[in-house]
Amino acid sequence: MGTRPLQERVLIVGAQAFADELGGLFLDHGLPTVVLTCEGEVTSVLRPDLMAEARSAALALEVLPFPLEPKRALIGILDEALPPDTPLLSLCLTVSATQVASWTRHPGRVVGIGALPPLARGAPIELAAPLGGGSAALKPAKERLEAIGLLVEVVRDAVGMVLPRILCTLINEAAFAVMEGVAAPEEIDTAMKLGTNYPRGPLEWGDLIGLDLVVAVLDALEAEHRNGAYRAAPLLRQMVRTGRLGRKSGRGFYTWGEPASGPR
Amino acid sequence: MERVGIVGAGTMGRGIAYVAITHGAQVMLHDVAAGALEAARAQIEAGLQEAAAKGRLAEAEVENALARLRLTTAMEDLADADVIIEAAPEDLALKQEIFHQLDRLCQPAALLASNTSSLSITALGAATRRPERVAGMHFFNPAPVMRLVEIVRGLATSEETVRALADLARRWGKTPVIAKDTPGFIVNRVARPFYLEALRLVGEGVADPPTVDRLVRALGFRMGPFELMDLIGLDVNLAVSESIYRAFFEEPRFRPHPLQRQMVQAGRLGRKTGTGWYDYRERS
Numbered sequence: 001m002g003t004r005p006l007q008e009r010v011l012i013v014g015a016q017a018f019a020d021e022l023g024g025l026f027l028d029h030g031l032p033t034v035v036l037t038c039e040g041e042v043t044s045v046l047r048p049d050l051m052a053e054a055r056s057a058a059l060a061l062e063v064l065p066f067p068l069e070p071k072r073a074l075i076g077i078l079d080e081a082l083p084p085d086t087p088l089l090s091l092c093l094t095v096s097a098t099q100v101a102s103w104t105r106h107p108g109r110v111v112g113i114g115a116l117p118p119l120a121r122g123a124p125i126e127l128a129a130p131l132g133g134g135s136a137a138l139k140p141a142k143e144r145l146e147a148i149g150l151l152v153e154v155v156r157d158a159v160g161m162v163l164p165r166i167l168c169t170l171i172n173e174a175a176f177a178v179m180e181g182v183a184a185p186e187e188i189d190t191a192m193k194l195g196t197n198y199p200r201g202p203l204e205w206g207d208l209i210g211l212d213l214v215v216a217v218l219d220a221l222e223a224e225h226r227n228g229a230y231r232a233a234p235l236l237r238q239m240v241r242t243g244r245l246g247r248k249s250g251r252g253f254y255t256w257g258e259p260a261s262g263p264r
Numbered sequence: 265m266e267r268v269g270i271v272g273a274g275t276m277g278r279g280i281a282y283v284a285i286t287h288g289a290q291v292m293l294h295d296v297a298a299g300a301l302e303a304a305r306a307q308i309e310a311g312l313q314e315a316a317a318k319g320r321l322a323e324a325e326v327e328n329a330l331a332r333l334r335l336t337t338a339m340e341d342l343a344d345a346d347v348i349i350e351a352a353p354e355d356l357a358l359k360q361e362i363f364h365q366l367d368r369l370c371q372p373a374a375l376l377a378s379n380t381s382s383l384s385i386t387a388l389g390a391a392t393r394r395p396e397r398v399a400g401m402h403f404f405n406p407a408p409v410m411r412l413v414e415i416v417r418g419l420a421t422s423e424e425t426v427r428a429l430a431d432l433a434r435r436w437g438k439t440p441v442i443a444k445d446t447p448g449f450i451v452n453r454v455a456r457p458f459y460l461e462a463l464r465l466v467g468e469g470v471a472d473p474p475t476v477d478r479l480v481r482a483l484g485f486r487m488g489p490f491e492l493m494d495l496i497g498l499d500v501n502l503a504v505s506e507s508i509y510r511a512f513f514e515e516p517r518f519r520p521h522p523l524q525r526q527m528v529q530a531g532r533l534g535r536k537t538g539t540g541w542y543d544y545r546e547r548s
Contacts, residue, residue: 122482123482123483124478124479124482124483126479151478151479151482153471153475153478153479155470155471155475156468156469156470156471158465158468158470161470162465162470162471162475162476162479163479163480163483165461165464165465166457166458166461166462166465166476166480166489167483169457169460169461169517170454170455170457170458170461172457172517173453173454173456173457173517174454176517177446177450177453177454180444180446181444182443182444182446182449182450182453183441183442183443183444183450187441187442187443187450188441188450188454190412190439190441191412191414191441191443191450191451191454192450192451192454192455194404194410194411194412194439195404195410195412195414195450195451196451196455196458197485197486197487198485199483199484199485200484202454227516228515228516228517229460229464229516229517229519230517231516231517
């Protein structure tokens with residue numbers, strides 16, 4: 001890797017669900033990529049590696065969706081160690097790009113990313129520059145993500161951007177319907193697939209995204225808007241409390257076998 | 265063989281009649297307007313011939329299926345039906361009056377189903393002396409194509425009624441799902457955020473309608489929320505939004521968006537008026 005030109009090195013750090021899939025896409029396109037996973041606090045073991053990798057990175061993606069304090073600490077480390085002109089892309093599901101930029105000394109290089117797992121080739125990904133930033137990093141970020149086969153759309157900065165807001169509110173409404181005994185999860189998913197041609201049932205989708213992340217997105221939206229429209233279904237919270245997070249924990253609205261297969 | 269009565273020869277009544285006669289049921293199609301009945305028969309016949317031309321239906325079946333369809337403007341002609349499916353306009357008072365009349369003239373064992381997409385099945389059952397035999401049987405448009413049927417259980421609906429209607433839907437080649445009688449049942453309720461969240465995003469200036477639609481299609485949806493609103497009709501979409509919002513006593517999740525109303529006020533109802541979120545006049 002030492003022979004590669006410096007500007008090509010990509011550093012991805014954050015939750016495995018995002019880091020592995022994005023890392024895979026960069027590697028598939030022959031770009032030297034380092035993936036470091038971190039689900040919360042940056043440990044003392046990870047920190048020196050992260051600092052070292054960041055110093056030579058030409059593009060950094062921070063993909064820890066929540067919680068906010070470890071995310072802020074991670075951004076702080078990256079901002080300190082990255083070369084000042086290296087674009088810093090931050091996953092903005094529970095926070096805005098404007099907020100992330102406010103945590104850094106180089107706000108002009110911050111770009112928000114909106115995406116949800118599963119992330120495969122051709123999947124949509126949203127980018128947003130911080131408010132008033134005129135982010136110089138937006139164009140190179142868009143080019144890099146398009147080059148690895150993602151469908152990139154630039155939107156205005158807002159917590160959750162477009163698709164996470166639409167998907168998480170759909171999943172939430174389906175969860176309210178389950179909680180209220182309107183129908184069983186399988187029936188609700190079948191109804192949405194056959195009645196409105198959804199590619200997946202919303203509850204199956206929630207299991208794939210992870211119900212803890214769905215609740216975190218809804219809570220962040222409710223905190224931002226304070227209008228009651230994003231109030232998470234109590235059933236979702238109960239499921240998260242008992243560890244029924246979806247596919248990653250083996251059980252959510254469905255029981256997921258090993259290896260990860262379909263819900264039925 | 266079922267004797268099926270259908271009340272209302274509009275789009276849904278016609279579609280349900282088509283499904284029933286192509287699956288062996290005897291259908292008595294009722295409408296107060298003789299003209300609507302004739303138009304329904306012509307449309308059904310054209311549909312059958314098209315299906316035969318495409319090889320989806322045997323030639324002989326066209327005549328057989330048509331022979332199973334009878335038309336009437338007299339509600340009394342529905343008296344010997346085993347199952348009635350009401351597909352009248354979405355007006356509670358009108359539907360309650362129809363259910364009241366059906367209850368008086370139909371056999372005691374007959375099941376009374378409503379194709380309503382938004383009204384309370386419990387309220388329709390309460391207009392009869394047989395609420396245990398009243399349920400929702402919600403087909404999706406176009407009924408011959410869409411596989412889903414929501415079987416809606418009102419507060420008093422018996423399990424037997426639910427089972428019988430679900431079995432009937434299966435015999436007609438449909439996939440029934442059973443839903444409790446709550447506003448919007450499953451589909452019209454769970455689909456609300458697909459439209460409302462998209463409208464909020466556009467209202468807040470996060471993205472414009474084409475961007476939202478492109479993103480949503482990239483997830484695998486056949487249409488984005490704005491193109492789908494244009495197809496459904498913005499007036500219809502607003503009416504459903506308002507109905508569910510009111511039925512939930514103004515729950516904030518269901519609050520309609522001012523942009524919906526503004527578009528309706530401007531007469532931009534979607535494809536049917538030539539403009540909605542997109543301009544269809546330029547495309548032809």
